[in-house]
Amino acid sequence: MATNILITGEIKRTLDERHRLTLPTEMANAVTDEAGNTVLVKERAGCLSLWRAADWQKRLDDGIAIIEQKMSAGRMEERWSEVQRLGRLLSTRSKEIQLAKRSRVLVPEGFREFLNVKPGGEVMIVGAAICIEIWNPSNWLELLQAEMPEFSPLFKNLSG
Amino acid sequence: MATNILITGEIKRTLDERHRLTLPTEMANAVTDEAGNTVLVKERAGCLSLWRAADWQKRLDDGIAIIEQKMSAGRMEERWSEVQRLGRLLSTRSKEIQLAKRSRVLVPEGFREFLNVKPGGEVMIVGAAICIEIWNPSNWLELLQAEMPEFSPLFKNLSG
DNA sequence: ACTATTTTGGGTTGATTACCCACTTCTGAA
DNA sequence: TTCAGAAGTGGGTAATCAACCCAAAATAGT
Numbered sequence: 536m537a538t539n540i541l542i543t544g545e546i547k548r549t550l551d552e553r554h555r556l557t558l559p560t561e562m563a564n565a566v567t568d569e570a571g572n573t574v575l576v577k578e579r580a581g582c583l584s585l586w587r588a589a590d591w592q593k594r595l596d597d598g599i600a601i602i603e604q605k606m607s608a609g610r611m612e613e614r615w616s617e618v619q620r621l622g623r624l625l626s627t628r629s630k631e632i633q634l635a636k637r638s639r640v641l642v643p644e645g646f647r648e649f650l651n652v653k654p655g656g657e658v659m660i661v662g663a664a665i666c667i668e669i670w671n672p673s674n675w676l677e678l679l680q681a682e683m684p685e686f687s688p689l690f691k692n693l694s695g
Numbered sequence: 696m697a698t699n700i701l702i703t704g705e706i707k708r709t710l711d712e713r714h715r716l717t718l719p720t721e722m723a724n725a726v727t728d729e730a731g732n733t734v735l736v737k738e739r740a741g742c743l744s745l746w747r748a749a750d751w752q753k754r755l756d757d758g759i760a761i762i763e764q765k766m767s768a769g770r771m772e773e774r775w776s777e778v779q780r781l782g783r784l785l786s787t788r789s790k791e792i793q794l795a796k797r798s799r800v801l802v803p804e805g806f807r808e809f810l811n812v813k814p815g816g817e818v819m820i821v822g823a824a825i826c827i828e829i830w831n832p833s834n835w836l837e838l839l840q841a842e843m844p845e846f847s848p849l850f851k852n853l854s855g
Numbered sequence: 856a857c858t859a860t861t862t863t864g865g866g867t868t869g870a871t872t873a874c875c876c877a878c879t880t881c882t883g884a885a
Numbered sequence: 886t887t888c889a890g891a892a893g894t895g896g897g898t899a900a901t902c903a904a905c906c907c908a909a910a911a912t913a914g915t
Binding site: 715 | 861864
Binding site: 618626645 | 702821825826
């Protein structure tokens, strides 16, 4: 459950008929904190990510700090609505869950349309260093095609 | 019933024929104070919010403080309109209610048109950190589309 | 005061999910 | 190649909870 190890790897899995998905055990452990909690996040259309709840909290705190900083310059009246706004957006974007048997995710209602993979369909599970991402295969391909050109020269340099 | 924990979560519910709707128990507890009171507030067209009575009071007090501050600095004519505005706010914007058993809210007369959801229709219930909000689904979608673009870059920066 | 209508609380049902177990597949060692 | 253990998959079952329905209570109207 060490966090100082980067989460890596890419694997294809299928979503079962009940919207469940088994993660590679190693990855599952990496996104489960001491309390057994994980946070599921809507990243972009066709992509969800999973975080150790503790790590996510930290990221969130940083975000709040920035907003507070901005707010302190503004009027008191606006503080309330800003906090409200942040909370609201957080609610749509993320949800705390726990993995069944420590390695199976149930993709909850509301996250399903976002991922846009039908039960029985395939997803890509990708380690993204600090979290893992669950991709709709076609969105994943799209991203690769867009980003590979930048990545490729880098890769050439390293191997040359 | 701690206030230092953010209220989060997003869920779709339906309004019954009697203008009632059941909240998730956890959320219901979060907006109910020791005396069992909750305040229902007209937030904007298509959106109502629910507060622990004590928290709402605090927000009101902050608002009053600002108005007093403005008034003492401002001209006489502004006094009246501000006072008038405050009065309207107090009498029409919010109402103290209590949740029925099983965490059921009755949306009172006067708040119904504001929410603009027909009995039998659907609403989104959204945790907004310090309160929970009840949204007309189409207004909710509208807001998300408007605010998501500004929200996402903020978080992108944090992970980079 | 009695009836009709609305409001409120409580019970029921059906769908969803958590939990569990059994079967299959994969991996690595002998 | 075979075997043992781990990893992954599928599915049955029980518990949970929202939506619905109904009965009791409250309110209004005549």
